[in-house]
Amino acid sequence: MNKTTKHKRLTLHWGLSILLFVSFSLAACGPAVTATSVPTEPPSVVTEDQFPNPTEEPQVTTPTEEPQPLPPITILINESPWLAGFEALVNKYVEETGNQVTLNRTPFPGMLEKSRNAVQAPESEFDILTLNEQWYMQFYADGLVTPIKEIDPNFELDPQVIEYEWATRWDPELGYSSENGEIYGLPINGNIMLFFYRKDLFEAKGLAAPQTWADVEAAAEALQDAPNMYGYVIRTNPPNWEFQGFLAGYGGKLITLDEKTGEWEVTINQEAGQKALATWLKLGTTYGPPNYADIGQPDMASLMMAGNAAQFVLVGASASDFDNAEKSFVVGNVGATVLPGEMAGSNATMSGIWVLGVPHNLPDERKQAALSFLNWALTKDAQLFYAQAGAIPVRQDVYEEMSSDPTRGWWMKAMADSTPFIHAQPRLAETPQIIEVVDRRLKQAVAGEITAEQALAEAAKEIHKILTDAGYKVKPLAE
């Protein structure tokens, strides 16, 4: 009897243990619940709430005489002011071709993580990644997006498509974007800096659109009437991009590559850097609002729309807001031009574009479908439609044609005129580290923690160390 009881207990104990273990293991290893569903009524742009499974075989049911639609594609796209224009463009593509497109709309902070996760998966969930100026070089350098000629060996980029100082290319031998590099990404949003100014106030004071930074300072002096009107507003949160525009206008760069020797030189602390920082700080601290140490892009746009800012540098994409009667007191009174330089003709603007790339980890038919969309999206007709839908095109002929547009012509012309002066921030895998240094040192200088000279000297030392530690050939730092 005792033996039987013991045996039963033993069986019960083991049974319970195994049951518990199996339950936990199943719970831990079970598939995650997803909220995806397959849309049933193509053609239409599908939003993130209705994801189809990108790896699923397409259900092609079209009659045989019609061209066979390509596999459906999914595009990871940033939620930004130009998204509406991009959606309109995608809708047009779907309408014209019958190919199905899903948009995964993602806020800016999530874009990089989603892109990285996609390229690490056995097969990417996205067919096209929208990559920002700050990080596409990492995707190029690490081979995480496919060279376009690998998808279509006959691919030739239309010369009217602006390459934004070779943002599209990567030269593995040089380890840098260059004219001789292979095309990895295609531009989709041509954001560059423009110089915005209050046309009405300039006319009232008899001032012409500024050509040099000295003109800007003279205008700031003439228009300063704080707190009602700030003569000039600088962007300090974050400051690096705008400062690089000033720096390029003085003929300088953060770092310079000697393409013959492959040797880098840190140049931020040289004469051009010193002049650029002095001008930038003077304009911001003398003619800006008292909170000049903490001004971001939305603050600047608000100041202009409220009629409290006379002039500043901002992305071209913000132009349409100034003419929005629901938001702005200055409709029709804002002008745009190319960023001034140290002298007339030494203008410079910075590229802050987005490119589209095809992940490396896709089967060939998905890559072909992705490239088909990219080719279509860069045609002149598509880009004209895109610009009229409120987005920022990437073709020179479109900017030139749009220059006579009654509503957008005033800033589209400035975009067209800026193309020869486009510069890019360094395009290295270490760029985010370099930018962090520049941002921090500029912020310290503008907050008065350190002097302008210290900011440049310290930034140069840190950038030199970053490049040296990463194994680049770097010239000794100039004193």
Next chain:
Amino acid sequence: MQSSLDSSLPPKPPSLVARFGNFVDRTFQYWTVAPLVIVLLLLVAYPTLQLLRMSVSEVDIVKGEVVWEVVGLKHLETALQDQLVPIALQNTLVFVVAVVVIETFLALVISILVSRSKHLDGLYRTVLLIPLLVPPIAIGTMWRLMYDYNYGFINQALKLIGIVAVPTWTANPQLAMPSVVLVDLWHWTSFMFLIILAGLESMPQEVNEAARVDGASEFQVLRFITLPLLRPTLITAIMLRTIFAFKVFDEIFLLTGGGPGTATEVISLYIYEVFSGQFRLGYASFLALGLSVIISVFVIFYRRLGRRAA
């Protein structure tokens, strides 16, 4: 006779099956919790070991593959030379001390007042808990708008009462950290209030009443009875708040982004920048590990205090 002979023999060793049964009986409690322990180990120990491994490695993604390269203590060397690390640590410590001290004091005062309130105490509790229910991202955005130099509510109100030279709040290096601390007080005092109030309400009231009968003043009751009895609760609350304060991120990220200059650059914000902005996974892991070690020192200290209080 036979039985007496048998009893003189050494006892027959139990069979293998019986021995195994005894072993299972003795260790049954361990077997039953084993699955849970295994799952917990997988969920806690594995990520921690990964963090340790990453903190001594360079990690990169090449062609979709994660590439590891062990670099030993290189990240320690980098951290020692990194000019932002001491600034971030100093700012973090200032922030932690300020918010923990002020929030504990405020929460203690409010809890005592609410616990003694005879009217509307339910309303007070509800209203005081609201900040804790608001997502940090909304709090950061809301206060950013309130602090706005030109259009913010605070400066507009100051101008209405005749103050012309209004502060620049988050743009002033001297005011930025106090501005951030103020937002944190608004957000987290409710948390401390909730814990301290629970501690006060679970205390035996008879002791207080006996002291009052013996002629103790309200201050003496608070000083010699309420506070000593509340000490374990206070230590737990302060420990939790310290841990959370060391990890502050969202409020500062939205309010100042670490600026102006480096006035509000805290270590979590810097780790985020290194990890997500610069994609230096190894170095970011090392900094995260360092932060965990610092927090652990505080936790050990509080636990010792707690034991002494108990």
